[in-house]
Amino acid sequence: MKSKINQAYVHRILEQLLQTPSPSGYCHNIMKLVASEAEKLGYSLSYTKKGCGIISVPGKQKERVIGLSGHVDTLGAMVRSIKSNGTLRFTSVGGYMMGAVENEYCKVHTRDGRSYDGTILTTKPSVHVYSDARELKREEAVMEIRLDEAVKTVEDVKQLGIEVGDFISFDPRAEFKRNGYIKSRHLDDKAGVAALFGLLELLKRESITPAFTLQLLISTYEEVGHGAAFLPPEIDELIAVDMGAMGDDLSCTEFDVSICAKDSSGPYDYQMTSKLVELAKREQLSYAVDIYPQYGSDASAALRGGSNIRAALVGPGVHASHSMERTHSEAIWNTIALLAAYVMEPCLTNESKGM
Structure with a gap:
């Protein structure tokens, strides 16, 4: 068969x-x-x-x-809150390690059908700036989404139609290799x-x-x-x-x-x-x-x-x-x-x- x-x-x-x-x-x-x-x-x-x-x-x-x-x-996430600087705090949907999604691309899906690209980062994303960036415990409280939009305030984000409770999906990065391996989220x-x-x-x-x-x-x-x-x-x-x-x-x-x-x-x-x-x-x-x-x-x-x-x-x-x-x-x-x-x-x- x-x-x-x-x-x-x-x-x-x-x-x-x-x-x-x-x-x-x-x-x-x-x-x-x-x-x-x-x-x-x-x-x-x-x-x-x-x-x-x-x-x-x-x-x-x-x-x-x-x-x-x-x-x-x-697995995925939802918008938990909109932060004062225009980034998004999120809450996880499903059980995964925060380190497994750090630096990943994502999409925010609004309830009126729009979607926006972003990146999942810690609140201290650069070792050139934050001395404790490497030691920071990866947990929801220190994770955020940087939107690929010109947003600097809560109101800027809301103007895009993004609200608390909107879903967030992760870029699967799917690849089908010629040798038969398939890697993807x-x-x-x-x-x-x-x-x-x-x-x-x-x-x-x-x-x-x-x-x-x-x-x-x-x-x-x-x-x-x-x-x-x-x-x-x-x-x-x-x-x-x-x-x-x-x-x-x-x-x-x-x-x-x-x-x-x-x-x-x-x-x-x-x-x-x-x-x-x-x-x-x-x-x-x-x-x-x-x-x-x-x-x-x-x-x-x-x-x-x-x-x-x-x-x-x-x-x-x-x-x-x-x-x-x-x-x-x-x-x-x-x-x-x-x-x-x-x-x-x-x-x-x-x-x-x-x-």
């Missing part, structure tokens, strides 16, 4: 996703892109009340529904969403009908903890497709599909995880099984929200998560191939449903 993946298509949709700003809570534009792409493939997208998307794929059997989720929302989880669309394109092009009906949930609040807290009640099991972490005592690499056995929400379903490992071996995929103690997923949110489901977590290995991230195309191909194998042969039979 891996050889049948339309790699050019997956790269194209991933690049479009990466170039569309979508910090948590500001996902209307990227959801239009998702809906348009689903329609091109012959699928319709419906919305939950909080703006998550659901794409349904009919299966050979209708009595069970398998959910697959990925999130398009990313927000591969968490736009690489996972691209994998889901790679799966949809494969199913459509090859006229493959999954064993059971699929519902793909494209969530918009995962980075703030409640992306898939609501699931359609007909979903029996959910695979969250999100990035695999790397480092410390983890075995995942940028070439692997990660299979997470446990994260901060606890162990994932034993049968589902075992089946994913079995399929990865059978399909001869490069994979890793790891435990992520500082990690939570859409599946975590669904379980904590009270969903009566089995759940698992897979995704492409990503280095330097919540910073300047990098993966390899092979990790995305391995993820798509594992998902394709699973939707054709899920772990639970009709007889074992409800075990």
Whole structure:
């Protein structure tokens, strides 16, 4: 199945996703892109009340529904206040180190549709001026945004239409290398969403009908903890497709599909995880099984929200998560191939449903 993946298509949709700003809570534009792409493939997208998307794929059997989720929302920020000198104080959206966004380019998105470029800096941005610039602790209180506009006062900034509560997105700086490496912000989880669309394109092009009906949930609040807290009640099991972490005592690499056995929400379903490992071996995929103690997923949110489901977590290995991230195309191909194998042969039979 891996050889049948339309790699050019997956790269194209991933690049479009990466170039569309979508910090948590500001996902209307990227959801239009998702809906348009689903329609091109012959699928319709419906919305939950909080703006998550659901794409349904009919299966050979209708009595069970398998959910697959990925999130398009990313890390970002909001304008906290306008400072007297015309710079902006901001508050973070999602969990990241302030040092990971220092000196990065960003955009401020006003509520009337305008956007303005800026740069994230500390309040002591020059070692030629401030003797303690190197030692300054990087935290929200000492970070600000320098706008690329001629502003020197609060009123100057307000004349641009910028107000408290406006969203701020980070420049992804996406690069697709000829050797297969992909480096960009927000591969968490736009690489996972691209994998889901790679799966949809494969199913459509090859006229493959999954064993059971699929519902793909494209969530918009995962980075703030409640992306898939609501699931359609007909979903029996959910695979969250999100990035695999790397480092410390983890075995995942940028070439692997990660299979997470446990994260901060606890162990994932034993049968589902075992089946994913079995399929990865059978399909001869490069994979890793790891435990992520500082990690939570859409599946975590669904379980904590009270969903009566089995759940698992897979995704492409990503280095330097919540910073300047990098993966390899092979990790995305391995993820798509594992998902394709699973939707054709899920772990639970009709007889074992409800075990």
